[in-house]
Amino acid sequence: MTFLKLEKKQLLVLFLLVFQIGFSQDKILFVYDKTTNLPIENANIFYPNLNEGTFTNSEGKASIYIRNSDLKISSIGFEDEILDMNKKKTLDTIFLKPTIVQLDEIVVKSFNLNKALQYVLDKYDELYANTPFEKECNFKETVIVDNQLKRLILAKVNWWDKKYELQKKSDIKLRLGAIDYNKNIPLNIFIDVPRINENKSGYVVPNSLVSTIYLNSLLSNFIKNTKNLSSKVEESSPDQIAVSFESEWAIINDVSSRSIGKFVFDKNSRAILDFINTIEYRNKLTKGIVKENQKESINETKKSYMRLTFYKIPNDKWTLKSFESNVEGSISYDNKTHPSVFGNSIYVLKETSINKVNNDGLIDLSKPIYQSLPAKTITSTNSILLNKEESDFVENK
Incomplete structure (x- = not known):
């Protein structure tokens, strides 16, 4: 019984490690202008709840550490995009909409x-x-x-x-x-x-x-x-x-x-x-x-x-x-x-x-x-x- 208990504990630890690794991988994202299809440089990709993130390079490309939190993609002159956990798993290319230009x-x-x-x-x-x-x-x-x-x-x-x-x-x-x-x-x-x-x-x-x-x-x-x-x-x-x-x-x-x-x-x-x-x-x-x-x-x-x-x-x-x-x-x-x-x-x-x-x-x-x-x-x-x-x-x- 002791051996079985130990084995179960080891399996539990192994499961938790695998689970943690599965949710702590880096993800590559590409961010583009939806109107021109051009890459957006220095778009901010970050977790608002954690105050942590990264930026896109001149090719609109970024690598972000996957966290169990919503991800926000923003760039001045564009509407923000929020990715929840499901979107983070399926999306790797983001198109940001330019904000509507108004002149009051x-x-x-x-x-x-x-x-x-x-x-x-x-x-x-x-x-x-x-x-x-x-x-x-x-x-x-x-x-x-x-x-x-x-x-x-x-x-x-x-x-x-x-x-x-x-x-x-x-x-x-x-x-x-x-x-x-x-x-x-x-x-x-x-x-x-x-x-x-x-x-x-x-x-x-x-x-x-x-x-x-x-x-x-x-x-x-x-x-x-x-x-x-x-x-x-x-x-x-x-x-x-x-x-x-x-x-x-x-x-x-x-x-x-x-x-x-x-x-x-x-x-x-x-x-x-x-x-x-x-x-x-x-x-x-x-x-x-x-x-x-x-x-x-x-x-x-x-x-x-x-x-x-x-x-x-x-x-x-x-x-x-x-x-x-x-x-x-x-x-x-x-x-x-x-x-x-x-x-x-x-x-x-x-x-x-x-x-x-x-x-x-x-x-x-x-x-x-x-x-x-x-x-x-x-x-x-x-x-x-x-x-x-x-x-x-x-x-x-």
Whole structure:
């Protein structure tokens, strides 16, 4: 009898393990625009009850860890789609419907962008997360030179702060997690100068990104530095209003620049849900002399792009969902001009309320991310997927 009881217990444990494995697999999903049939990039696929999820890549593809909870697929400008357990089992392709574009004449004429932005700053503490949080994120960095990938980093980064507001005494902690991909090859620009041409050349320091991932800091700088702004209401749905903007060309220290972009506001709270800003430059040049051979190098910045999206957490506050930035330009050296694009992105995969975290694995914000990465790659779940070009780069195709 004892043997039979033990055998039954073992069978029960085995059954539970099989059951658990059956419901803890990853599922591949594709998200498309129902009108155009084009893939939707950065669609958010998450579990509202768990505040956990992932994002689609440029091919509209994502891998999500299956949980016993409803799954929500959302993207600004589209209607949300909810998948229950049955739909999750049967569907692998989702078509999102674009929201109906409405233009209320009263809204169009009365909307004042400058006042709307100032309202967000004045009510910032009421609108955005104001309690301690930890975000489990994907950090992605890419470097493209001569239209070829030279660097690809995809890693987990845990981001903790007392509130989603950059202050003088902010206690920001970024901790390194699992490494999905880490490949870095020579840029092959300064071929005759190994010191510069090494694969560690060209990077963005995290400190320079911090002020841009906090909306209050970014918005304050935007209002301060963007003058003579013209705006236009582009869309007005029952819940959101989208406003495009464009500034006049301004000249500072012989460099001309202008901003073009869009804000999407939540009509109910008046919070910003989406902020896109592209800055175009003329004559933004940095010249240098290579000491080994006295040859001149010229770095030109032509355009910078930035986008922040937000979502509502259980306490009805808004917080960052994703951040994307890239800088387009060129590097001229030895009678050759090399077009370049440096990109950095942060995707929030999970967020929890937590008052304190330890200091294990803290990233030095004064050093480029790649210097904090171990050589070993540790693949983990619920990370964003690479597109074909990125996969080919990693696999040396």
